[in-house]
Structure formats: structure tokens, C-alpha cells
Amino acid sequence: MNSFPLIPLKHRHSILIIDDEEAILDIMAMTLADEGYDLHTASSAKEGLSILKKSPDFSLIISDQMMPGMTGVQFFTEAREICPNAMRVLLTGYADIDAIIQAINSGGIHLYLTKPWHKDELLLSINQMLSKAELLIENRRLDELVKKQNTELIELNRHLEEKVRQKTLHLAQRAEELKASYDKIQLILEGTVLAISKIVESRDPYTAGHEQQVARIAGIIARKMALSEDQIEAIRIAGLLHDIGKIAVPAEILTKPGQLSRLEMEMVKTHSQNAYDILKTIEIPYPIAQIILQHHERIDGSGYPQGLKGEEILLEARIIGVADVIEAMSAHRPYRPALGIERAIEEITQKRGSLYDAHIVDICLGIYSDEGQKGFME
Ligand SMILES: [Fe+2]
Ligand SMILES: [Fe+2]
Incomplete structure (x- = not known):
């Protein structure tokens, strides 16, 4: 039983002892015999190196400094190449400072012990060295683990990036397909709206082109007002269909020359x-x-069918209302010849704020004063 506390070790360690003196090897082997180590001895540096080459898995190497053929320092310089992870202890017969400095610098010595040693001191030193070796083993294990996990993370990251790339590609393709089908639907809607508007106008040839013209003028006003593209599109479609309800009004009334009776109105x-x-x-x-x-x-509030006032009326409807008047007054009607754009401008100016939205009228007046009648044609 040792008289000092030793650090419990987790592994069974292999120790190689090199000394040219048989007696030293015997004493050392005897001292360490009961400590549970796997002991190997060599009587020369050359033999020590050949053992290391066969089995480089040593935790600790203890070597004498003064040996024939090769010094301990020379031995360790080569041994650390073969077995870099082993702890290296140099035994010196006396405190040779030069040898110790050289040993640390070129041999990578972790500890030196002077002969003769005290048994307890030797056991303690070996125990500390092996404990340090275990810490280094653990460090290397953790290092390896971190490296492995890093590699896995890099691989995972690469895999995720590839997945994101594929998903993005897929989404872009889907977006393109959606855009194509949206364009197709828009085209169908456009065609349908035009067809309906033509059906209505076919019953009233005198107002042919009225809805297209209203849609165009309303669109010009909406653009001048800097409305959103959605609002402009809604105004354009509503303009094209705004008189679709005349389909239910008898054609004789729609085409009747002269004033309509109250009932007809x-x-x-x-x-x-x-x-x-x-x-x-x-x-x-x-x-x-x-x-x-x-x-x-x-x-x-004098309009129909609900008698709505001011902003109760949708902005888009107020714009179409003004565009409708401009187009209707500028164009020929069964009951009267075309009144001309000047008369239309006069009408909206007079009823600015009462019948027609003041801001929309101002926009129209701006267009007319800047570009004249042409301003209402694209
Ligand atoms: Fe109308
Ligand atoms: Fe109309």
C-alpha cells in the first residue's frame, strides 16, 4: 500500500523502460510490478526503438540518459516520431543541466528523474504522467469527436443547401406555371368581357364602341390619379361591362330617336x-x-339606383360615371347629334362637386387643358 494518494487511472497502460544496467531495470520492474501496468524493458536504445516500432501503443517511456551507442535524448528524439503520444521520462545519473535542456528541446521530455530515486517519488511521478496521458487521450478523443461532428455538420449543411436549392427551383417552376395559368385566365377573362360587351352593343348599334371608349377614358383618368394597377384593371373591366344591364331593356327603347317617356326612362x-x-x-x-x-x-345623392352620396359611392364608380358622361356627350346619339368634347367639359365643370366628384373633374380638366380632346384618346 502506498503512503500517498495516487490518481485513479481509467486504463491499463503499457510502459517501456530502457536502461543499459540490468540492475536498474530489475529494481524498476519490481517497484512497478504490483501497480497493474503492462511493463516492457529494453537494455539498449536500439532495442527500445525496435519494440516501439513493433507496437507503438505505449503510454509512458522511461529511458536512461547515459547509454552506450545512443543517449537517452537521442533515443527520445527518434522515439517521439514513432510514438508521439507517449509521455517521456528521462533518467539521469546526476543533474546534468545541459542534457536536461537538450532533452526538453529536442527529445520532447515531459519529466526527468535523477538516480537514485525514491520509490514513492517514482510511483507518484509515473502515476501523474499516466494521469496526464489519460487527459491527453481524452482531449484527443474529444478533438476527434468535434472534428467528426464538424464534418457531419458540414455534410448536413451541404445537404440542406442542396434541398433548399431544389425547393427554390421547384418553387420558381411552380411560380412560372402559376404565372402562365394566370396569364391564360386573364386572356380568357379579357375575351369573355369583350364578347359580352359586343353582345350588348349589337342590340344598340348607335352606341357601338361606347363601352370600350368609356373603359379607355376611365383608364386614362385612373392612371392620372396614380391608382394601383389592380384598381386600374378593375376600372377597365367595369368600364367594358358597365351597360351590360341594357340587355334586359327592349331594343326599341334603346334605339328610339327623340325623348324617352318617363316609363321608358x-x-x-x-x-x-x-x-x-x-x-x-x-x-x-x-x-x-x-x-x-x-x-x-x-x-x-340624385343618382340611381340607391341614391348614394359622396364617398358612399366607390371611387371606381365615380370615375366611370364621369368617363361615361364625357363619352356620351362627345358621341352621336339616336335622339341628338354629337355635342362635342367642349360641351362635355362644360357639363362636368358646371356640375363639379354636385353631380361629379370634384377631384376627378379637376383631373379631367387638367388632361383637357394639357392635351385637348387627344388627351382622352390613348
Ligand atoms: Fe349606364
Ligand atoms: Fe354608359
Whole structure:
């Protein structure tokens, strides 16, 4: 039993002892015999090196300094190449400072012991060296683990990046497909809207082109007002369909030359509500039915069918209302010749703020004063 505390070791360690004196090897082997180490001895540096080459798995190497043929320092210089992880202890017969400095610098010595040694001191030193060796083993294990995990992370990262790249590619393809199908739907909608508008106009050849013209003028006003592309598109479609409700009004009334009777007028007025009833169930991404329902509403509440006032009327409907008046007055009608754009401008100027939205009228006046009649044609 040792009289001093030793650090418990986790592994069984191999120790190589090299000394040219047989007696030293015997004493050392005897001292360490009961400590549970795997002991190997060599009587020369050359023999020590050949043992290391066969089995470089030593935790600790103890070598004498003064040996024939090769000194301990020379031995360790070669031994550390073969067995770099072993702890290296140099035995010196006396405190040879030069040999010790050289041993540390070129032999990579971790400890030196002077002969003769004290048994306890030797056991303690060996125990400390092996404990240090275990810490280094553990460090190397953790190092390896970190390296392995890093490699795994890099691989995982690369894998994720590849997945993200593929997903992005897939999404871009899907977006392109969606865009293509959206464009196709827009084209179908456009064609359908135009077809419907032509059907309505075919019953009233005198107003041919009215809806297209209103859509165009309303679009010009909306652009000048810097509305969103969605609003402009809604105004354009609503413009193209705004009189679709006239489909339910007898053609004789629509084409009648001269003044309409009160009853006939009431029948014409139903076209806003008719249009709303036709369009309300159609899924269009804009409030087309509402805009058309309100296109004859007027700012002072004198319009129809609901008598809405001011901002109760959708902005889009207020724009179509003004565009409708400009187009209707500029164009020929069964009951009167074309009045001309000047008369239309006069009308909206006079009823600015009462029948027609003041800001929209101002926009129209701006267009007219800058570009004249051409300003309302694209
Ligand atoms: Fe109308
Ligand atoms: Fe109209």
C-alpha cells in the first residue's frame, strides 16, 4: 500500500523502460510490478526503438540518459516520431543541466528523474504522467469527436443547401406555371368581357364602341390619379361591362330617336341593377358588380339606383360615371347629334362637386387643358 494518494487511472497502460544496467531495470520492474501496468524493458536504445516500432501503443517511456551507442535524448528524439503520444521520462545519473535542456528541446521530455530515486517519488511521478496521458487521450478523443461532428455538420449543411436549392427551383417552376395559368385566365377573362360587351352593343348599334371608349377614358383618368394597377384593371373591366344591364331593356327603347317617356326612362335606369344581378355571382378578383351598380350614382345623392352620396359611392364608380358622361356627350346619339368634347367639359365643370366628384373633374380638366380632346384618346 502506498503512503500517498495516487490518481485513479481509467486504463491499463503499457510502459517501456530502457536502461543499459540490468540492475536498474530489475529494481524498476519490481517497484512497478504490483501497480497493474503492462511493463516492457529494453537494455539498449536500439532495442527500445525496435519494440516501439513493433507496437507503438505505449503510454509512458522511461529511458536512461547515459547509454552506450545512443543517449537517452537521442533515443527520445527518434522515439517521439514513432510514438508521439507517449509521455517521456528521462533518467539521469546526476543533474546534468545541459542534457536536461537538450532533452526538453529536442527529445520532447515531459519529466526527468535523477538516480537514485525514491520509490514513492517514482510511483507518484509515473502515476501523474499516466494521469496526464489519460487527459491527453481524452482531449484527443474529444478533438476527434468535434472534428467528426464538424464534418457531419458540414455534410448536413451541404445537404440542406442542396434541398433548399431544389425547393427554390421547384418553387420558381411552380411560380412560372402559376404565372402562365394566370396569364391564360386573364386572356380568357379579357375575351369573355369583350364578347359580352359586343353582345350588348349589337342590340344598340348607335352606341357601338361606347363601352370600350368609356373603359379607355376611365383608364386614362385612373392612371392620372396614380391608382394601383389592380384598381386600374378593375376600372377597365367595369368600364367594358358597365351597360351590360341594357340587355334586359327592349331594343326599341334603346334605339328610339327623340325623348324617352318617363316609363321608358325608368326602364333604362334598371340597367345598373340588372348588370349587378348578372355579375354578382361571377368570381372576379375585383368588385366589378358593385362598381357597375353605382356608375349612375351622383355626389349629391340624385343618382340611381340607391341614391348614394359622396364617398358612399366607390371611387371606381365615380370615375366611370364621369368617363361615361364625357363619352356620351362627345358621341352621336339616336335622339341628338354629337355635342362635342367642349360641351362635355362644360357639363362636368358646371356640375363639379354636385353631380361629379370634384377631384376627378379637376383631373379631367387638367388632361383637357394639357392635351385637348387627344388627351382622352390613348
Ligand atoms: Fe349606364
Ligand atoms: Fe354608359
